[in-house]
């Protein structure tokens with residue numbers, strides 16, 4: 001078995017690193033920027049990446065990609081995350097909105113939307129969660145009712161990241177209220193300036209501008225905005241959730257923070273303390289476990305296999321890695337971990353978000369119990 005990177009993969013990583021190091025300041029972290037500054041920066045940076053076709057390298061060439069494989073996609077994610085994720089909102093477009101369009105879009109939708117994403121011209125947001133539908137996403141109640149000429153959308157979405165800056169919302173709505181809950185859902189590609197859509201900020205413990213509420217009050221949606229078959233949204237959603245769960249190499253950001261915290265501990269002479277040394281070692285082992293598991297997902301993809309179950313296991317491993325790194329930073333910094341700018345404060349937000357966004361830790365464990373241990377959906 002050969003564990004080395006192929007020459008073209010090593011070259012891609014090298015070229016990416018060289019580019020990122022030239023373009024970004026040392027220890028750049030997009031998440032430490034003020035919201036408006038971050039949004040403007042990521043938009044401009046996405047265009048620079050797009051010029052090299054590095055925003056969507058895994059996409060087919062006709063849609064603005066380089067037709068690279070899953071390993072290059074992973075390398076891209078690792079290097080972006082290791083360099084402070086300068087793409088921010090774009091991760092969503094390139095990791096799962098675009099792939100969902102490639103999977104289920106008609107020719108007009110692909111031609112219109114994919115070229116805009118691969119040029120870095122647009123930002124999307126994800127209109128999934130509702131006040132009564134988070135973990136149980138299929139319980140969503142936002143409805144799209146056909147009135148004979150158009151759909152009329154009514155409902156409320158919450159926790160919608162980037163909605164305030166997005167051009168489009170990837171919206172889930174119920175089109176058949178009488179069908180079993182997974183069977184009556186459709187997907188709509190809604191411009192955020194559509195009349196009847198109101199977006200407002202939800203205050204949160206994360207930085208300002210993180211979350212939004214989107215109220216749909218009689219938004220009129222032509223049939224052309226529907227992605228995939230009416231009432232056939234769920235199988236598409238399941239695939240895109242796998243892409244979302246593995247799309248960001250979160251373990252890599254955690255490992256970078258851990259390395260810097262370990263270096264600070266070494267400089268302060270703290271490594272002689274067995275509690276601190278063990279916390280750092282446990283966190284390093286957790287990051288490595290997550291790395292190996294995502295490589296397994298990528299390997300399955302490269303072989304054309306469906307990685308759904310491995311993706312749940314990876315997601316749990318990466319959440320645990322992020323939490324272990326947070327615990328290690330607290331051991332190193334003590335009460336200093338509460339201060340703004342500390343390793344602990346930085347990692348707290350990431351560890352917290354990781355265990356909730358794109359399905360909570362408990363839900364990933366439920367999925368493992370059902371599909372990995374329990375023999376699948378009955």
Ligand SMILES: Cc1cc2nc3c(=O)[nH]c(=O)nc-3n(C[C@H](O)[C@H](O)[C@H](O)COP(=O)(O)OP(=O)(O)OC[C@H]3O[C@@H](n4cnc5c(N)ncnc54)[C@H](O)[C@@H]3O)c2cc1C
Pocket residue numbers: 125126127128129130131133134135136158159160161162352353356357358359360361362363366
């Ligand atoms: C940083 C961040 C960004 C986000 N961005 C978006 C976005 O862009 N778009 C979007 O649509 N949503 C977004 N979300 C929302 C996210 O998807 C939901 O918060 C998540 O799915 C959980 O849903 P909920 O908040 O309604 O919690 P609930 O579903 O109410 O869960 C509350 C608690 O109960 C537990 N629980 C619930 N059901 C079960 C069960 N069956 N078994 C065991 N435990 C259970 C959960 O694990 C959790 O601990 C984001 C969230 C975060 C933190």
